[in-house]
Amino acid sequence: VLLQTILVGDSGVGKTSLLVQFDQGKFIPGSFSATVGIGFTVCIWDTAGQERFRSVTHAYYRDAHALLLLYDITSKSSFDNIRAWLTEIHEYAQSDVVIMLLGNKVRGKCLRRTRSEGASEYSVPFMETSAKTGVNVELAFTAVAKELKHRAVQHPNEPKFQIHEYIEAQKEKSGCCSYF
Numbered sequence: 796v797l798l799q800t801i802l803v804g805d806s807g808v809g810k811t812s813l814l815v816q817f818d819q820g821k822f823i824p825g826s827f828s829a830t831v832g833i834g835f836t837v838c839i840w841d842t843a844g845q846e847r848f849r850s851v852t853h854a855y856y857r858d859a860h861a862l863l864l865l866y867d868i869t870s871k872s873s874f875d876n877i878r879a880w881l882t883e884i885h886e887y888a889q890s891d892v893v894i895m896l897l898g899n900k901v902r903g904k905c906l907r908r909t910r911s912e913g914a915s916e917y918s919v920p921f922m923e924t925s926a927k928t929g930v931n932v933e934l935a936f937t938a939v940a941k942e943l944k945h946r947a948v949q950h951p952n953e954p955k956f957q958i959h960e961y962i963e964a965q966k967e968k969s970g971c972c973s974y975f
């Protein structure tokens with residue numbers, strides 16, 4: 796099964812950087828020109844944050860199994876736009892799409908609570924990440940992949956996969972501070 800995941804969020808929040816960090820394990824500072832329409836690596840679609848490409852990205856929502864919705868923790872406007880992004884997602888994406896909210900560009904290993912309380916009001920799984928240092932990047936993609944896998948091949952006697960619990964457990968293992 797081809798499971799499609801797309802990255803969405805305002806221009807400049809770090810979607811391309813996050814994908815490169817996940818795919819290649821490195822951060823290439825400031826080297827990306829703004830994504831035009833749709834970029835593509837390892838079955839994960841990197842969409843453009845810019846308004847003028849929005850109609851292109853809408854077409855991809857419909858086929859997406861998962862959406863990573865990013866904001867930049869240092870940009871209030873990118874956080875304020877989350878509500879609009881979610882409205883758009885609910886309008887164009889499948890109703891059972893897996894959504895993960897990511898506050899990108901955290902600094903240091905232990906994550907700050909910047910806007911995390913606010914993020915919880917959206918009732919979607921939430922984590923803070925850094926495309927620069929790689930903090931939580933793999934965990935974000937793994938959690939989504941596990942959720943998709945469990946949905947696709949749910950065995951009758953198997954307990955349902957709980958994405959929140961998985962994230963919490965992994966976070967404890969890594970010794971990070973609370974970010975919920």
Ligand SMILES: Nc1nc2c(ncn2[C@@H]2O[C@H](COP(=O)(O)OP(=O)(O)OP(=O)(O)O)[C@@H](O)[C@H]2O)c(=O)[nH]1
Pocket residue numbers: 804805806807808809810811812813823824825826827828829830831842843844845899900901924925926927928
């Ligand atoms: N400090 C820091 N900078 C980051 C991080 N992620 C991305 N950046 C920087 O933020 C800027 C924008 O990153 P991009 O990955 O191009 O953002 P984008 O969301 O793909 O932008 P569009 O393609 O226009 O939608 C670049 O200068 C990146 O180097 C991060 O985790 N920490």
